[in-house]
Amino acid sequence: MSGREYMLGNVAIARGIVEGAVDVVSGYPGTPSSEIVDTLASMKERDFYIEWSVNEKVAMEVAAGASMAGARSVVTMKHVGLNVAADPLMTLAYMGVKGGMVIIVADDPSCHSSQNEQDTRRYSVFSQIPCLEPSTPQQAKDMIPYAFELSEKYEIPVIFRSTTRISHGKSDIKLAPVRQKTGEIKFEKNPDRWVMVPKNARIRHPHLLSIQQDIRGELEVSGWNELTIEAESTVGIIACGTAAVYTKEALDRLGITASFLEIGTYPIPEDSIRQLLAKTEQVIVIEELEPVIEDQCKVIARDVGFETEIFGKADGLLPRTGEFNVDICMDGIAKAFGIDSCECKPAKQDMELPVRPPAMCPGCSHRGTFHVMKKVFGEDAVFPSDIGCYTLGIQHGTVDTTLCMGASISVASGIYDAGEKKPICCTIGDSTFFHTGINSLMNAIYNKSDITVLILDNRTTAMTGHQPNPGMGKTATREPTVEVEFDKLCSAMGAEFVEVVDPYDMDATEDVLERAKAYEGVSVVIAKRACVISAAREGIRYTPFMVDTDLCKGCRKCLKFGCPAIEFDEVSKKASINTMCSGCGLCVEICNFNAIMEVKK
Amino acid sequence: MTSNLSNFDLVIAGVGGQGAVKVSDIIGKAAVSEGMDVRAAETHGMAQRGGSVVNYVRVGCDLGSLIPCGSAQGMLALEPVEAMRYISDVAKDGIVVMNTSPIYPVTVTSGQCTYPDPQEIVASLEKDYRVVAFDAVALARQAGNMKTLNVVMLGAISSYLPIPEETLVECIRNMVPPKTIETNLSAFRLGRETTRQ
Numbered sequence: 092m093s094g095r096e097y098m099l100g101n102v103a104i105a106r107g108i109v110e111g112a113v114d115v116v117s118g119y120p121g122t123p124s125s126e127i128v129d130t131l132a133s134m135k136e137r138d139f140y141i142e143w144s145v146n147e148k149v150a151m152e153v154a155a156g157a158s159m160a161g162a163r164s165v166v167t168m169k170h171v172g173l174n175v176a177a178d179p180l181m182t183l184a185y186m187g188v189k190g191g192m193v194i195i196v197a198d199d200p201s202c203h204s205s206q207n208e209q210d211t212r213r214y215s216v217f218s219q220i221p222c223l224e225p226s227t228p229q230q231a232k233d234m235i236p237y238a239f240e241l242s243e244k245y246e247i248p249v250i251f252r253s254t255t256r257i258s259h260g261k262s263d264i265k266l267a268p269v270r271q272k273t274g275e276i277k278f279e280k281n282p283d284r285w286v287m288v289p290k291n292a293r294i295r296h297p298h299l300l301s302i303q304q305d306i307r308g309e310l311e312v313s314g315w316n317e318l319t320i321e322a323e324s325t326v327g328i329i330a331c332g333t334a335a336v337y338t339k340e341a342l343d344r345l346g347i348t349a350s351f352l353e354i355g356t357y358p359i360p361e362d363s364i365r366q367l368l369a370k371t372e373q374v375i376v377i378e379e380l381e382p383v384i385e386d387q388c389k390v391i392a393r394d395v396g397f398e399t400e401i402f403g404k405a406d407g408l409l410p411r412t413g414e415f416n417v418d419i420c421m422d423g424i425a426k427a428f429g430i431d432s433c434e435c436k437p438a439k440q441d442m443e444l445p446v447r448p449p450a451m452c453p454g455c456s457h458r459g460t461f462h463v464m465k466k467v468f469g470e471d472a473v474f475p476s477d478i479g480c481y482t483l484g485i486q487h488g489t490v491d492t493t494l495c496m497g498a499s500i501s502v503a504s505g506i507y508d509a510g511e512k513k514p515i516c517c518t519i520g521d522s523t524f525f526h527t528g529i530n531s532l533m534n535a536i537y538n539k540s541d542i543t544v545l546i547l548d549n550r551t552t553a554m555t556g557h558q559p560n561p562g563m564g565k566t567a568t569r570e571p572t573v574e575v576e577f578d579k580l581c582s583a584m585g586a587e588f589v590e591v592v593d594p595y596d597m598d599a600t601e602d603v604l605e606r607a608k609a610y611e612g613v614s615v616v617i618a619k620r621a622c623v624i625s626a627a628r629e630g631i632r633y634t635p636f637m638v639d640t641d642l643c644k645g646c647r648k649c650l651k652f653g654c655p656a657i658e659f660d661e662v663s664k665k666a667s668i669n670t671m672c673s674g675c676g677l678c679v680e681i682c683n684f685n686a687i688m689e690v691k692k
Numbered sequence: 693m694t695s696n697l698s699n700f701d702l703v704i705a706g707v708g709g710q711g712a713v714k715v716s717d718i719i720g721k722a723a724v725s726e727g728m729d730v731r732a733a734e735t736h737g738m739a740q741r742g743g744s745v746v747n748y749v750r751v752g753c754d755l756g757s758l759i760p761c762g763s764a765q766g767m768l769a770l771e772p773v774e775a776m777r778y779i780s781d782v783a784k785d786g787i788v789v790m791n792t793s794p795i796y797p798v799t800v801t802s803g804q805c806t807y808p809d810p811q812e813i814v815a816s817l818e819k820d821y822r823v824v825a826f827d828a829v830a831l832a833r834q835a836g837n838m839k840t841l842n843v844v845m846l847g848a849i850s851s852y853l854p855i856p857e858e859t860l861v862e863c864i865r866n867m868v869p870p871k872t873i874e875t876n877l878s879a880f881r882l883g884r885e886t887t888r889q
Contacts, residue, residue, distance in 0.1 A: 097717070097724040122736055204736070227756075260757040261716070261732035263724045336756040340697055344760070417760035440780075442816060444773050445805035447797035449708065449743030483741060486798070650802045655742050658801045670838070 098264045100228035100257045101126035105196065107235030111144040112270040114162035114190065116141040117150040119526065121169030122204040123258035124197035129556060132567040143558050143567045146496070146526040151179045151194070158188040159285055160278040167195040170209050171495065174312045175527065177214070183285050185295035189370055190274050191239030192248040197258045200379045201414035206478070206495065208412065210381035211252045212535050215357045219299055221306050222250040222357040223315065226335040228262040230355070234315065236270060241309070245302050245480035246306040248388045254379060254569065255414070256333045307358035315355035316367045318363040320370050324349045326428065328589035329364070329384060334377045334415045341420035347428065359384055361391055368397040376403035379415045393602070402427050424639055449483055453656035454622035454673030455479045456594040457547055461489040462478035462652065463597055464516055464545065467604040472514040475502040477528070479520035481547050487653055489518070497527025498679045504531070514608055516543040522552035523558040536585045536613045546577055549622040557625055581615045588614035595620055597680050623673050633674025634689045640665045642686035649681050699728065699752025700854050701759045705778040706770030707795045708743050711842030715768065716747045718846060722855045722863045723751045733757035746778050751854060768849045770842060771795050777784040779817065783811050788821045789848040789887065790814070791828035791841065809884045824848060837872065840879035847883025857884070
């Protein structure tokens with residue numbers, strides 16, 4: 092395959108992985124990273140192994156193991172996933188790798204779908220593992236084969252930092268040929284390298300430090316950094332990642348000429364920075380999130396004794412939070428130049444618009460579970476929750492905490508341990524439970540918490556795009572595999588109250604939850620019902636429901652249920668059900684007047 | 693303000709599930725087959741669950757995918773309130789093609805917010821933009837499937853895109869499920885007729 096194609100950034104990254112002749116790919120889904128593994132797993136023909144792992148730490152360790160055997164490996168995750176994998180990451184830097192290993196981490200400035208906006212480049216500095224950062228989807232694809240080579244040359248993994256606008260941006264992409272596989276797969280015993288006991292770690296730490304200068308020198312001339320000196324300008328601009336393309340557009344729109352250094356590698360190109368500092372009086376550093384380059388530039392300037400003023404985040408010229416765009420870059424550059432910013436100041440429109448938050452889908456079983464949970468435990472009960480579609484239950488008052496993947500059960504335990512007397516019922520999804528909820532449940536049982544754990548098993552990892560998990564009996568490539576049964580797993584960890592219920596059956600769910608609430612100790616309830624989207628894709632169709640307007644009293648009780656398929660007609664003062672109805676029938680039980688019924692054929 | 697950095701910047705606004713990404717994909721692929729550079733940014737994840745969605749397509753552009761504030765030449769709005777929400781991305785006198793049929797957010801159906809009159813939205817937009825507003829849901833039904841609403845809207849904006857009609861039609865043929873090609877093509881035609889002078 093060659094030529095030019097229109098692709099999503101993550102699909103381009105997947106293509107880069109193939110072009111780089113990968114052998115093993117692992118990952119854990121997380122927006123904006125998920126489509127990389129999804130794309131590779133859905134390929135009809137592939138000559139590499141691919142898996143969705145149960146969490147990022149496991150995924151990192153699988154990729155590391157493959158690399159020890161000489162394979163080229165890739166692990167993918169989102170930025171917060173790297174926290175989970177930070178433990179193997181830090182030691183892997185000492186241990187190093189054999190086959191090229193690329194750690195792809197997708198950052199999410201502005202928290203489009205994340206709980207924080209941390210900057211992965213900090214982990215690169217922290218671990219002393221080099222990092223590559225593309226400015227366009229094309230560069231993202233082209234960088235991956237290079238990342239394998241760099242990794243193999245210095246026997247160290249390479250971090251690849253993407254951001255939302257690379258991962259979820261689309262672009263025309265020039266394809267390159269797929270490289271031939273060259274590496275031999277063979278694990279060679281070498282305890283000095285692969286066993287990080289203190290004796291060996293003490294030797295590997297100086298080694299890691301010793302290769303830094305060589306890596307920096309190699310990256311400096313790698314072609315991913317580009318310096319353009321404009322002799323007639325006293326101002327220099329340093330930019331990286333997507334901020335570099337926004338900056339180019341901003342300069343063009345402002346009609347400004349300045350020397351420009353585009354950075355795509357960490358360690359950063361110090362020689363180029365020195366050249367730029369020597370030729371300019373002011374330098375503006377434009378980077379999304381953390382002032383990684385800005386701080387290092389200041390160190391370089393001080394070391395060399397340059398008088399150049401360095402602007403960026405420290406002086407408030409550019410924000411340290413949120414995603415950048417052309418306007419923010421124009422604004423920062425204009426301020427630095429002391430010129431009028433941008434001509435665009437959109438007229439404020441004064442119409443009040445209704446907010447449109449994402450909501451659980453019509454027919455989502457979580458809605459029924461949450462409704463019954465609130466009824467049984469009471470609105471004042473404590474509802475710790477977790478990360479997934481069900482976090483949208485915040486609108487229903489059933490999500491009181493969300494810290495990170497897998498934390499709901501441990502947070503629930505902590506609230507109980509603190510002495511809280513109210514009933515505590517926490518919720519966690521199936522994939523999240525496998526990710527890190529298992530450890531928390533084991534801890535809660537072992538340490539004698541008195542809480543109810545509600546596992547919302549919708550048979551998929553829905554929020555990130557329906558990736559399979561160990562509860563589904565399917566691998567990433569949809570091959571059949573063992574299906575982990577939640578009830579047996581929980582029983583094996585010592586839980587004595589374990590029940591499975593269908594949340595579409597609200598009476599049965601109520602009964603189970605009443606008993607779970609009364610139970611002293613950790614009670615586990617598994618609410619099991621396939622996600623409506625997956626069910627619809629598998630061809631399952633239910634008869635939709637309607638409101639009998641003669642019976643409807645306009646009490647609006649069904650509207651509080653929060654289903655997007657239920658509307659209210661302000662003229663007739665009656666409820667109605669729109670075409671989004673998927674036929675779950677949960678609203679029938681909500682109506683006190685029996686006004687909701689199946690559409691008659 | 694528009695610039696020579698992009699041939700045509702388009703904002704696509706709508707609600708998760710309306711097919712905004714599909715429209716952007718058809719335009720993107722069509723642009724590539726015409727040999728043009730193209731950049732696009734889309735909303736994934738949380739917003740897909742019926743949330744507010746905005747996508748950008750920059751035809752003939754090799755820079756970033758985000759359109760600078762107030763500089764898009766056109767907007768394709770699949771839903772009236774969403775047109776209003778993102779209108780500041782569009783340049784004065786830009787073309788706004790808008791579906792007038794609303795989707796009420798849960799905040800409206802549950803009584804927390806009110807939904808403005810779509811005709812007031814049209815009147816407000818007409819002060820600063822060239823507006824083509826019509827009930828695209830009705831046209832989609834006429835084409836044979838409500839889900840072709842996005843292709844009806846694509847047909848309407850196609851009169852303003854720097855891409856030949858035949859190229860767009862060819863991309864639709866290749867990109868929709870085979871059984872729905874005819875329905876989608878008639879949706880495209882019905883949409884195109886709303887803006888043909």
